[in-house]
Amino acid sequence: xxxxxxxxxxxxxxxxxxxxxxxxxxxxxxxxxxxxxxxxxxxxxxxxxxxxxxxxxxxxxxxxxxxxxxxxxxxxxxxxxxxxxxxxxxxxxxxxxxxxxxxxxxxxxxxxxxxxxxxxxxxxxxxxxxxxxxxxxxxxxxxxxxxxxxxxxxxxxxxxxxxxxxxxxxxxxxxxxxxxxxxxxxxxxxxxxxxxxxxxxxxxxxxxxxxxxxxxxxxxxxxxxxxxxxxxxxxxxxxxxxxxxxxxxxxxxxxxxxxxxxxxxxxxxxxxxxxxxxxxxxxxxxxxxxxxxxxxxxxxxxxxxxxxxxxxxxxxxxxxxxxxxxxxxxxxxxxxxxxxxxxxxxxxxxxxxxxxxxxxxxxxxxxxxxxxxxxxxxxxxxxxxxxxxxxxxxxxxxxxxxxxxxxxxxxxxxxxxxxxxxxxxxxxxxxxxxxxxxxxxxxxxxxxxxxxxxxxxxxxxxxxxxxxxxxxxxxxxxxxxxxxxxxxxxxxxxxxxxxxxxxxxxxxxxxxxxxxxxxxxxxxxxxxxxxxxxxxxxxxxxxxxxxxxxxxxxxxxxxxxxxxxxxxxxxxxxxxxxxxxxxxxxxxxxxxxxxxxxxxxxxxxxxxxxxxxxxxxxxxxxxxxxxxxxxxxxxxxxxxxxxxxxxxxxxxxxxxxxxxxxxxxxxxxxxxxxxxxxxxxxxxxxxxxxxxxxxxxxxxxxxxxxxxxxxxxxxxxxxxxxxxxxxxxxxxxxxxxxxxxxxxxxxxxxxxxxxxxxxxxxxxxxxxxxxxxxxxxxxxxxxxxxxxxxxxxxxxxxxxxxxxxxxxxxxxxxxxxxxxxxxxxxxxxxxxxxxxxxxxxxxxxxxxxxxxxxxxxxxxxxxxxxxxxxxxxxxxxxxxxxxxxxxxxxxxxxxxx
Ligand SMILES: *[C@@H]1O[C@H](CO)[C@@H](O)[C@H](O)[C@H]1NC(C)=O
Ligand SMILES: *[C@@H]1O[C@H](CO)[C@@H](O)[C@H](O)[C@H]1NC(C)=O
Ligand SMILES: *[C@@H]1O[C@H](CO)[C@@H](O)[C@H](O)[C@H]1NC(C)=O
Ligand SMILES: *[C@@H]1O[C@H](CO)[C@@H](O)[C@H](O)[C@H]1NC(C)=O
Ligand SMILES: *[C@@H]1O[C@H](CO)[C@@H](O)[C@H](O)[C@H]1NC(C)=O
Ligand SMILES: *[C@@H]1O[C@H](CO)[C@@H](O)[C@H](O)[C@H]1NC(C)=O
Ligand SMILES: *[C@@H]1O[C@H](CO)[C@@H](O)[C@H](O)[C@H]1NC(C)=O
Ligand SMILES: *[C@@H]1O[C@H](CO)[C@@H](O)[C@H](O)[C@H]1NC(C)=O
Ligand SMILES: *[C@@H]1O[C@H](CO)[C@@H](O)[C@H](O)[C@H]1NC(C)=O
Numbered sequence: 001x002x003x004x005x006x007x008x009x010x011x012x013x014x015x016x017x018x019x020x021x022x023x024x025x026x027x028x029x030x031x032x033x034x035x036x037x038x039x040x041x042x043x044x045x046x047x048x049x050x051x052x053x054x055x056x057x058x059x060x061x062x063x064x065x066x067x068x069x070x071x072x073x074x075x076x077x078x079x080x081x082x083x084x085x086x087x088x089x090x091x092x093x094x095x096x097x098x099x100x101x102x103x104x105x106x107x108x109x110x111x112x113x114x115x116x117x118x119x120x121x122x123x124x125x126x127x128x129x130x131x132x133x134x135x136x137x138x139x140x141x142x143x144x145x146x147x148x149x150x151x152x153x154x155x156x157x158x159x160x161x162x163x164x165x166x167x168x169x170x171x172x173x174x175x176x177x178x179x180x181x182x183x184x185x186x187x188x189x190x191x192x193x194x195x196x197x198x199x200x201x202x203x204x205x206x207x208x209x210x211x212x213x214x215x216x217x218x219x220x221x222x223x224x225x226x227x228x229x230x231x232x233x234x235x236x237x238x239x240x241x242x243x244x245x246x247x248x249x250x251x252x253x254x255x256x257x258x259x260x261x262x263x264x265x266x267x268x269x270x271x272x273x274x275x276x277x278x279x280x281x282x283x284x285x286x287x288x289x290x291x292x293x294x295x296x297x298x299x300x301x302x303x304x305x306x307x308x309x310x311x312x313x314x315x316x317x318x319x320x321x322x323x324x325x326x327x328x329x330x331x332x333x334x335x336x337x338x339x340x341x342x343x344x345x346x347x348x349x350x351x352x353x354x355x356x357x358x359x360x361x362x363x364x365x366x367x368x369x370x371x372x373x374x375x376x377x378x379x380x381x382x383x384x385x386x387x388x389x390x391x392x393x394x395x396x397x398x399x400x401x402x403x404x405x406x407x408x409x410x411x412x413x414x415x416x417x418x419x420x421x422x423x424x425x426x427x428x429x430x431x432x433x434x435x436x437x438x439x440x441x442x443x444x445x446x447x448x449x450x451x452x453x454x455x456x457x458x459x460x461x462x463x464x465x466x467x468x469x470x471x472x473x474x475x476x477x478x479x480x481x482x483x484x485x486x487x488x489x490x491x492x493x494x495x496x497x498x499x500x501x502x503x504x505x506x507x508x509x510x511x512x513x514x515x516x517x518x519x520x521x522x523x524x525x526x527x528x529x530x531x532x533x534x535x536x537x538x539x540x541x542x543x544x545x546x547x548x549x550x551x552x553x554x555x556x557x558x559x560x561x562x563x564x565x566x567x568x569x570x571x572x573x574x575x576x577x578x579x580x581x582x583x584x585x586x587x588x589x590x591x592x593x594x595x596x597x598x599x600x601x602x603x604x605x606x607x608x609x610x611x612x613x614x615x616x617x618x619x620x621x622x623x624x625x626x627x628x629x630x631x632x633x634x635x636x637x638x639x640x641x642x643x644x645x646x647x648x649x650x651x652x653x654x655x656x657x658x659x660x661x662x663x664x665x666x667x668x669x670x671x672x673x674x675x676x677x678x679x680x681x682x683x684x685x686x687x688x689x690x691x692x693x694x695x696x697x698x699x700x701x702x703x704x705x706x707x708x709x710x711x712x713x714x715x716x717x718x719x720x721x722x723x724x725x726x727x728x729x730x731x732x733x734x735x736x737x738x739x740x741x742x743x744x745x746x747x748x749x750x751x752x753x754x755x756x757x758x759x760x761x762x763x764x765x766x767x768x769x770x771x772x773x774x775x776x777x778x779x780x781x782x783x784x785x786x787x788x789x790x791x792x793x794x795x796x797x798x799x800x801x802x803x804x805x806x807x808x809x810x811x812x813x814x815x816x817x818x819x820x821x822x823x824x825x826x827x828x829x830x831x832x833x834x835x836x837x838x839x840x841x842x843x844x845x846x847x848x849x850x851x852x853x854x855x856x857x858x859x860x861x862x863x864x865x866x867x868x869x870x871x872x873x874x875x876x877x878x879x880x881x882x883x884x885x886x887x888x889x890x891x892x893x894x895x896x897x
Contacts, residue, residue: 035056035057037106038056038189038190039188039190040189041188042061042090043092043186044070044072044091044092044186045060046060047826048683053082054232054233054234056239058087059686064104065100065101067418068092068094069092070090072090073089074127077125079125084121088125089123089186091184092185093183094175094183097415097416098176099177099416100418101174101419102185103171104171104188104190105170105171106171108192114166114192114195115163115165115192116171116190117162117163117190117193117238118140118164118190119159119188119190119191119241120173120187122150122159123153124154124184127184133150133151135147135149135178136177136179136183137175137177137178138175139172139173140164140172140174141168142393142394143208144388145160145162145210145388148160161210161241164209165195168394169401172418172420176427194273197271197352198312200354200387201357201358202308202387209385210388211383212296212303212309212386213296213383213384214240214241214384215245215381215383216242216277217282217381218252219244219277219281220254230244231275231278235278236275242278242381251285251290251292252283252284252379253283253284253286254283254284255281255284260280260348261276262350266348266349271352272352274314274316279314280318284377287376288369290376291366291368292368294367294382296384297362297363303361303362303386307361307386307387308358309358309384309385309386309387311359311363311384312354312382312385313353313379313382314350314353314379314381315329315350315352315378315379316380317346317347318348320347321374326372326373327374327375327376328369329367329370329378330343330370331366332365333355333357333363333365334360334363334365335364345378392424393440394420395422395440402443402460402463403460405458405460405463409455410448412448414430421443431446431447435466444466444467444468444469444490445468445470446464446467446471448471448472449474449475454476454477456478457480457496461484461488466490467488467490469492470485470493472494472496472499473498473499473518475498476500477499477500477501478500479501479502481505482506486508486512492516493515494509494518496518497522498521498522499522500523503525503526504526505519505526598626599617600618602626604617614626652733652735654704654707654708654735672728673728674727674728676723676726677726677728677786677789678722681789681790681825683793688827690831691837693732697726697728697790698840700735701726701736701783702783702858704734704736706859708742708779708858715776716742716743717742717743717774717775718779719741719743719759719774720738720742720758720760720782721736721779722760722762722782725737762797762805762806764782768781768852777855777857780855781847781848784844784855785848788806788807791837791841792809792810793825794825810823820838823841836868839867843856843861843868846864
């Protein structure tokens with residue numbers, strides 16, 4: 001991943017160099033958003049941005065929190081601090097609910113725990129005009145970490161910083177009401193740390209480290225602009241905030257090195273990675289016999305007595321002592337010596353001392369020189385942390401994962417469904433009952449009666465393995481009553497009364513011991529034994545991989561009866577599937593057992609679609625992902641269509657596939673390192689697509705569609721062209737994917753009348769919706785929408801503008817402003833050629849002509865796009881046919897360009 005990130009930077013730099021002479025550059029800060037693993041949220045902000053002072057990319061909080069409202073601090077309050085003032089000026093406040101949470105998903109592996117610095121800034125700034133600063137509690141996960149009281153900080157700010165080892169997939173940061181006032185937060189930051197630093201001698205589970213003090217001593221002796229402020233990112237790779245303070249205290253004399261450039265050998269042994277700015281200043285006592293003394297309570301508000309504290313001492317010898325002379329350090333903390341042997345400092349070798357003991361209630365230390373020392377003691381920096389013992393155990397991770405999946409699958413928006421589901425007990429989610437709070441809490445009862453649930457019964461219910469009661473009554477659930485519910489070992493009550501379930505009741509459920517099953521009020525559920533029996537079919541199919549990464553999809557489905565490949569194309573074309581025509585050198589067929597091993601028993605979910613879940617895994621060295629379709633006939637049909645098309649059609653601008661096997665169906669796609677285009681256009685995504693990359697993506701996807709329309713006989717209409725179906729590979733080349741809704745015309749006629757309209761709202765051709773007549777021009781329309789999204793960065797339906805359709809929005813903007821710049825994605829920061837941009841908009845508008853006859857064909861679009869930007873040097877050689885680009889869907893002639 002790191003390599004990838006660097007590459008993007010290089011790409012961006014090239015794009016920048018290429019464009020710098022041609023266009024106005026407003027700022028280059030957007031090119032710097034490569035803060036590895038950082039999550040930086042400016043709560044309450046309306047737009048993402050790159051912070052000028054630090055180069056940190058700040059996102060809005062839309063993706064992290066579902067409740068609360070945005071506010072600006074009063075213009076009378078000045079919060080313009082250099083390094084974080086901008087974040088303090090917007091807030092998210094939570095007038096409703098007791099506990100409101102942000103959910104952060106750091107990028108560590110599922111069973112890897114990692115250490116993070118988590119920091120929240122709080123400000124009030126009289127945003128509500130009431131002059132009443134709030135106080136409230138801050139939790140991380142289930143642990144209370146701070147009682148925030150802004151009364152004395154009403155015109156300034158407060159921040160809480162925690163270092164924590166995290167093994168769960170997500171971290172909840174929650175604000176909890178502790179009185180009548182409304183909790184607000186200004187920003188939230190997460191920084192990955194090296195797991196080898198900030199250890200404590202305490203037994204597992206490691207306590208949380210609450211930052212009490214982090215001081216860069218000696219730095220106020222530096223000339224401005226140094227020393228006035230704080231040091232943080234990029235000086236500090238971990239973005240710790242170092243306060244410049246304490247150098248005239250009680251005989252502490254600054255010692256400054258002009259410049260410091262540690263060689264890489266020194267650096268690599270220094271795992272705490274203190275910034276050079278911090279290390280090059282120190283304090284020294286006046287003479288060898290005089291210690292550097294520190295007493296927290298004397299200098300600051302007294303420490304909370306019942307707590308344990310922990311201090312990290314940072315040293316760097318910045319004075320070159322005469323040969324043979326040594327500086328030898330002794331440290332006492334709360335009157336106890338903490339070094340087993342004195343510390344001999346070496347020139348320019350950083351050392352961090354982490355004591356073997358904690359200190360109770362106070363932090364007093366002496367850094368002294370031993371009697372053998374030739375120089376007085378020095379100190380470069382130190383940190384004081386309060387230890388917060390993890391008291392409550394969170395709900396079992398698998399239960400949390402399952403209930404979070406259920407929440408998102410059914411879009412359940414209950415106010416208190418935030419944070420840990422069971423803990424603390426007083427904030428447990430409505431409708432849940434959890435087991436014993438002495439050990440790891442488990443969900444034992446889930447009541448979602450009358451909760452407006454729509455769609456199928458989700459697989460995730462089967463992961464709640466301690467469940468005894470599941471009440472899903474009075475909803476609009478449809479599809480089958482799944483057999484997997486029978487696998488819940490302790491299930492005693494299952495109530496699905498009053499839904500729209502259909503098909504038979506699985507035998508396993510009927511026969512499950514001690515299960516009280518209520519199924520009344522499901523008119524299509526067949527309760528008698530006359531139902532035809534379902535048979536479980538597992539179908540692996542196998543596909544090509546061009547690059548190093550692969551997605552492998554496997555489908556495990558239940559069918560009313562075993563179905564051969566038929567349906568949309570009719571039996572005649574079945575022959576297409578009876579032989580593998582693209583033979584990869586590797587093994588093609590996978591058994592279900594192999595799929596289990598590849599995915600490590602479906603351990604990690606990497607994506608969810610309407611019809612299935614994509615799991616991550618490894619085949620040998622290669623990363624793969626496996627898609628399991630939800631047990632639905634409809635999904636099955638879509639999968640079949642996809643399989644049919646992709647086994648026959650090969651083109652580098654389409655997701656490739658190479659084979660199948662009789663018993664099972666699986667699709668292997670080339671893994672797309674950068675996911676889908678929709679995600680990349682969202683301002684939540686840190687990787688910014690340059691104008692050139694966007695043009696390339698437009699051309700690639702147009703070429704893919706052109707191929708389907710013009711070079712496939714009979715032609716294929718994709719029917720679901722949208723940005724989330726355009727995937728990006730490691731070079732940001734685009735591939736059209738998801739042929740589940742595609743239509744292959746069984747004769748040479750141009751049009752086809754379909755009984756059922758299909759597609760995605762926002763992308764559907766209005767003419768097709770009215771006439772039911774499907775032609776390639778419907779794809780052209782959808783592609784026009786995709787082009788507008790690429791240009792504007794807005795989704796097809798602008799949620800932020802009262803669900804305005806993008807075409808309306810573009811038209812109204814162009815009518816009002818007349819300037820192309822008014823619709824261009826602001827994230828491009830003006831780095832594009834207006835001429836080219838207008839031409840692309842022109843092509844998009846032609847594609848969007850209300851009458852399909854007036855729209856260009858895809859091959860005209862491709863030509864236009866190529867003409868649009870000769871100077872942009874777009875790589876059109878990439879979209880060549882693969883060797884086996886035989887598009888003989890009907891078994892007729894193959895063709896090539
Ligand atoms: C765990 O972390 C190590 C080192 O960072 C990495 O090599 C390994 O792949 C990770 N494992 C998982 C399951 O993510
Ligand atoms: C992850 O956990 C599973 C089961 O707990 C274990 O089999 C596997 O080896 C672990 N992987 C790593 C990389 O630690
Ligand atoms: C907040 O601090 C103010 C002033 O220090 C104090 O008067 C008030 O009681 C505190 N509020 C809470 C809830 O602790
Ligand atoms: C953490 O630091 C150690 C020692 O410098 C280093 O070997 C290791 O690679 C680092 N781990 C990460 C994840 O950076
Ligand atoms: C060291 O400094 C202290 C305080 O300035 C002073 O009292 C003491 O006499 C000095 N000792 C020597 C040996 O200079
Ligand atoms: C620090 O040293 C001074 C003078 O040597 C002594 O009086 C004091 O008790 C020491 N404090 C600690 C915490 O060791
Ligand atoms: C370090 O300081 C402690 C407390 O003042 C003292 O007992 C000990 O002898 C000192 N160690 C050395 C090596 O000077
Ligand atoms: C679920 O909640 C509803 C009302 O919210 C209640 O009528 C029903 O009895 C509950 N179900 C169970 C199993 O407790
Ligand atoms: C199932 O739910 C329905 C509607 O909520 C209720 O009337 C019925 O009593 C429930 N059945 C059982 C066995 O709890």
